[in-house]
Structure formats: structure tokens, C-alpha cells
Amino acid sequence: MQNSEQPKSIIVIFGATGDLAKRKLFPSLFRLFQQGSISEQFAVVGIGRREWSDETLRNQVRESIQSEIKGDHTNLDEFCNQFYYKPFNVTSQESYTDLKDMLETLDERYQIGGNRIFYMAMAPEFFGTIAQYLKSEGVTDTEGWTRLVIEKPFGHDLPSAEKLNSEIREAFHEDEIYRIDHYLGKEMVQNIQVIRFANAVFEPLWNNQHIANIQVTSSEQLGVEDRGGYYENSGALRDMVQNHLMQMVTLLAMEPPLRLSTEEIRSEKIKVLRALRPIRNQKVIESFVRAQYGQGTYKGDCVQGYLKEKNVSPESQTETYVAGKLLIDNYRWAGVPFYIRTGKRMAAKSTKIVIEFKPQPHNLYHDKVENNGANLLVIHIQPDEGMSLMLNGKKIGTTGDTSPVNLNYSNNGIDGINTPEAYERLLYDCMIGDATNFAHWDEVNLSWAYIDAISEAWDEDQTKLPSYPSGSMGPKEADELLQADGFKWWPIEDM
Ligand SMILES: NC(=O)C1=CN([C@@H]2O[C@H](COP(=O)(O)OP(=O)(O)OC[C@H]3O[C@@H](n4cnc5c(N)ncnc54)[C@H](OP(=O)(O)O)[C@@H]3O)[C@@H](O)[C@H]2O)C=CC1
Numbered sequence: 001m002q003n004s005e006q007p008k009s010i011i012v013i014f015g016a017t018g019d020l021a022k023r024k025l026f027p028s029l030f031r032l033f034q035q036g037s038i039s040e041q042f043a044v045v046g047i048g049r050r051e052w053s054d055e056t057l058r059n060q061v062r063e064s065i066q067s068e069i070k071g072d073h074t075n076l077d078e079f080c081n082q083f084y085y086k087p088f089n090v091t092s093q094e095s096y097t098d099l100k101d102m103l104e105t106l107d108e109r110y111q112i113g114g115n116r117i118f119y120m121a122m123a124p125e126f127f128g129t130i131a132q133y134l135k136s137e138g139v140t141d142t143e144g145w146t147r148l149v150i151e152k153p154f155g156h157d158l159p160s161a162e163k164l165n166s167e168i169r170e171a172f173h174e175d176e177i178y179r180i181d182h183y184l185g186k187e188m189v190q191n192i193q194v195i196r197f198a199n200a201v202f203e204p205l206w207n208n209q210h211i212a213n214i215q216v217t218s219s220e221q222l223g224v225e226d227r228g229g230y231y232e233n234s235g236a237l238r239d240m241v242q243n244h245l246m247q248m249v250t251l252l253a254m255e256p257p258l259r260l261s262t263e264e265i266r267s268e269k270i271k272v273l274r275a276l277r278p279i280r281n282q283k284v285i286e287s288f289v290r291a292q293y294g295q296g297t298y299k300g301d302c303v304q305g306y307l308k309e310k311n312v313s314p315e316s317q318t319e320t321y322v323a324g325k326l327l328i329d330n331y332r333w334a335g336v337p338f339y340i341r342t343g344k345r346m347a348a349k350s351t352k353i354v355i356e357f358k359p360q361p362h363n364l365y366h367d368k369v370e371n372n373g374a375n376l377l378v379i380h381i382q383p384d385e386g387m388s389l390m391l392n393g394k395k396i397g398t399t400g401d402t403s404p405v406n407l408n409y410s411n412n413g414i415d416g417i418n419t420p421e422a423y424e425r426l427l428y429d430c431m432i433g434d435a436t437n438f439a440h441w442d443e444v445n446l447s448w449a450y451i452d453a454i455s456e457a458w459d460e461d462q463t464k465l466p467s468y469p470s471g472s473m474g475p476k477e478a479d480e481l482l483q484a485d486g487f488k489w490w491p492i493e494d495m
Pocket residue numbers: 014015016017018019020021023047048049050088089090091120121122123124151152153
């Protein structure tokens with residue numbers, strides 16, 4: 001990645017002693033630094049309660065980079081020396097005055113011009129308090145720009161998201177708020193728009209005349225690991241569907257924006273969410289399947305079911321798997337189901353989008369093959385990145401039969417390097433003030449409204465949660481969801 005603009009700013013990380021900072025933020029900042037994508041006029045201030053010194057934080061940053069980034073570590077010391085640490089409890093108002101003084105000193109030292117990013121890498125219950133103290137104690141009062149980066153989850157449901165939003169809006173304008181959805185930083189998620197809007201062959205077919213259904217799968221092999229406490233209050237619906245899967249659906253379904261500006265793109269995505277057919281009560285039960293992983297296998301080893309995981313109630317009704325059918329009530333998509341599914345402890349770690357085109361009105365080859373293979377466009381989000389187009393060709397030989405042909409394009413080998421980490425792009429976008437790949441409040445609001453109706457129906461439904469064996473692709477109920485419409489899930493493991 002080569003960026004022409006070299007933004008300068010102080011990045012204040014609330015939660016710098018935590019897991020996210022260590023695994024994602026420090027390595028991403030280092031990559032940007034190494035590429036020259038951020039100017040040398042930057043400083044990072046880490047905050048946590050631990051009584052660390054600047055030196056302790058710098059050592060942590062160094063270790064995190066050495067373990068996360070293989071290869072070139074040139075300029076690592078230079079990079080680490082621009083990190084500073086301030087221990088305080090974020091609920092203590094007085095500490096913000098010291099923070100303000102510290103930032104002013106660093107601003108002067110590195111000639112940053114008052115630009116500040118406040119990154120909330122902490123539990124969400126602190127977001128509102130931090131934002132309010134940043135404002136009341138004058139930390140946001142600078143000559144330059146100030147931006148707030150908010151990690152997920154953005155609320156637990158619509159009312160809590162509204163409350164959080166109104167708290168942070170007292171201190172920051174909407175255009176200063178960057179709500180992270182790390183899927184929006186993934187290479188191939190960003191490529192959805194390009195595939196659609198830069199190819200004359202796809203856009204004319206991108207509608208209910210030609211598309212039979214769209215399937216979005218994001219499966220994981222890992223279980224909840226040590227996040228049982230968080231996951232018990234979340235479940236797959238809130239953890240993955242409300243944000244990542246809904247975002248992918250909006251990108252697939254949106255109309256072409258007037259231009260590629262943040263406002264125009266967001267406006268089209270919001271229209272998709274507004275067009276979602278609302279579902280309640282029995283309709284939820286018919287359109288959405290939830291399930292929990294049971295005992296099974298993971299990479300050949302026997303693993304326990306969800307109910308035996310750490311910090312999980314043995315009676316838990318929390319879903320670790322969701323499959324659902326969304327309908328979008330507009331001219332383009334009337335009658336086209338968007339099927340989504342996500343789960344933990346599934347057969348593969350994979351995120352893929354399959355666009356299944358309608359069959360031709362008449363099969364000229366009916367005397368040789370009853371049905372030609374379906375034409376599929378597959379967008380490979382991860383772990384492999386690329387796309388493939390499943391067509392039909394003539395079977396080699398004299399029979400004249402048709403046979404499937406797979407046109408495959410893979411990003412993976414192109415530059416011989418991995419594509420940038422999602423966090424790397426998103427941090428850079430925030431520094432240059434590009435909010436396109438962050439969620440606007442209206443998107444969050446509309447997706448919570450849709451999700452809340454599902455959780456309400458599930459809360460009232462007394463039926464026992466179906467189980468699926470760890471290492472499988474989910475429960476049979478998810479297959480039945482598509483069979484009822486005459487479709488099937490396309491296998492994602494071997495596409
Ligand atoms: N980890 C990940 O991969 C992902 C995390 N997220 C989100 O990012 C956020 C952070 O997650 P994660 O890093 O895993 O969490 P951790 O529990 O690892 O870290 C929490 C951080 O908050 C700090 N902290 C807690 N209470 C206070 C306080 N009162 N005052 C000051 N600092 C405090 C801790 O510092 P100390 O202990 O020193 O006080 C620590 O640095 C969460 O919102 C999570 O949902 C989102 C996606 C992925």
C-alpha cells in the first residue's frame with residue numbers, strides 16, 4: 001500500500017495495555033510508519049490503569065510487532081520512541097487535565113498542529129464517559145481536527161446504541177465519529193463496489209431479473225475461546241450479523257452512488273437498510289435459524305460443546321450460529337432472497353459471497369444434461385482473496401455435453417505479499433478523514449432495529465435451540481431454510 005498523503009496526529013489509545021492494541025493497533029501503526037504512510041510528526045499516547053512507564057509501553061509495542069509482523073523491522077526503535085504512557089482510571093475526571101497538558105507538550109514537540117485521534121479500545125461502557133470528559137476538560141479543544149474511533153460493539157440493542165450515541169454526540173459531531181467495522185477494512189469487502197461498478201458485464205445483471213439469490217457466509221473454526229463472558233450477552237446475531245454481515249449485504253444491494261464520496265455511498269447503503277422487509281414474531285422463526293455448537297472436532301481433535309466453555313452458563317440459550325433470509329423491498333431486489341449465515345466452530349474459517357444467477361429460460365442441451373450448472377459469481381473475502389465465475393463450457397470430446405468451467409482470480413499471489421490488514425487501512429482512513437469505510441449512525445440505528453425484532457421473537461420462543469456438531473457447517477434447519485425456496489447453500493470450503 002502506498003499512500004500519497006502523510007497525515008500527522010497524536011493518537012490516544014484508551015486501552016493501550018489490552019489485547020486489541022497489542023494484536024492489531026500497534027502492528028498496523030508500525031506498517032503505516034514503515035511505508036511512510038504516516039508522517040514522522042506523530043505520537044501515540046497509551047492509557048490504562050496499569051502503572052506502566054513510557055519504557056514499559058515501548059517494550060510491549062516492540063514485542064507485539066516482533067511477534068505479529070514477520071520480516072523487516074527497520075526503524076522499530078525510532079517508531080517505539082514516539083509512544084508515551086499515562087496511567088489513569090478513565091472515570092477520574094481530574095486526570096483529563098493532565099492528559100490535556102501532556103498532549104499539548106507532545107503537540108509542540110512533534111509540531112502536530114493539534115490533530116488528535118481518540119481511539120476507544122476498551123469496554124463500551126466507558127465510551128460515553130471518556131467522550132464527555134474529553135470535551136468538558138478541554139482535551140478536544142485544539143487548533144487542529146479531533147476524531148473519535150469507537151470499537152464494536154456499538155450498543156447491545158437499539159435503545160443502548162441510542163444512549164451511547166447521544167453521549168458521544170455531546171462531545172463529537174457525527175463527522176468526527178469513526179465507528180469501526182473491521183470487515184469494511186478488508187480488501188475484498190472493499191472490492192465489492194469495484195466488481196459491481198467497474199465491470200460492464202455485472203451491473204446489467206445485478207437485479208431480480210437475473211439473480212436467483214445471494215448467499216453471504218462467514219464461518220469460523222474457533223469457538224468462543226476465553227470470551228465466554230462477553231459472548232453470553234451477545235451471541236452470533238449481535239456479534240456478527242448486526243454489523244459485519246449486514247454491512248456486506250448493504251454493499252451488495254446498494255444502488256450505484258452518484259459519485260464515490262462518503263456521503264453518497266452511505267446514503268445508498270442506508271436506503272438498502274430502509275428497504276429491508278421488517279420481520280416480527282412468527283416471521284422471524286420462519287426466516288431465521290439459530291443454533292449452538294455441540295461437541296465435535298476441530299482440526300482432527302475432539303472439542304467440547306458451547307455449554308461447557310469457560311464463563312458460559314450450562315443452560316445458556318445463546319446462539320453461536322445464525323442463518324437467515326433477508327428480503328429487500330425495492331425494484332431491484334423484489335423477490336431475491338439474501339441468505340446469510342455465520343457461526344463459530346464450523347468446518348472452515350471462511351468468508352465468501354455467492355451470487356447465484358437464474359438459469360436460462362430454455363436449456364438447449366436438455367438431451368445431454370438435465371440442467372446446466374448454475375452460473376455463480378463467488379467473491380472470496382477470506383482467507384483466500386479473489387473471485388471466481390462458474391460458467392458452463394463444452395466437455396472435451398465428441399459427446400457435446402456441457403461441463404462446469406471455473407474462471408478463478410486470486411489476489412493472494414499478486415504482489416507476493418499479504419494485502420494490508422483491515423485495521424491498517426481503517427487507521428489510515430481515519431487519519432486522512434475518510435469515513436467511507438466506517439458505519440454512520442443511521443446504518444447502526446437501522447440495523448439494530450432489524451436485529452432487535454429478531455432477538456425479541458427469539459426471547460419469546462420457548463423451543464430448544466438446535467445444536468450442530470463442532471466442525472460441521474451448521475444445523476439441518478439452515479439447509480431447510482433454503483430448501484423451502486428451492487435453493488441450497490453452495491459449499492464454501494472447496495470453491
Ligand atoms: N481484542 C479484539 O480482537 C477485539 C476487540 N474489540 C473491542 O475492543 C475493545 C477492547 O477489547 P480488548 O483489547 O480485547 O479488551 P481487553 O480487556 O484486553 O483490554 C481492556 C483495556 O481497557 C483498559 N481499562 C479497563 N478499565 C479501565 C479503566 N477504568 N480505566 C482505564 N483503562 C481501563 C485495560 O487496561 P488496564 O487493565 O491496564 O486498566 C485494557 O487496556 C472492546 O470494546 C472489544 O469489544 C473489537 C474487535 C476485536
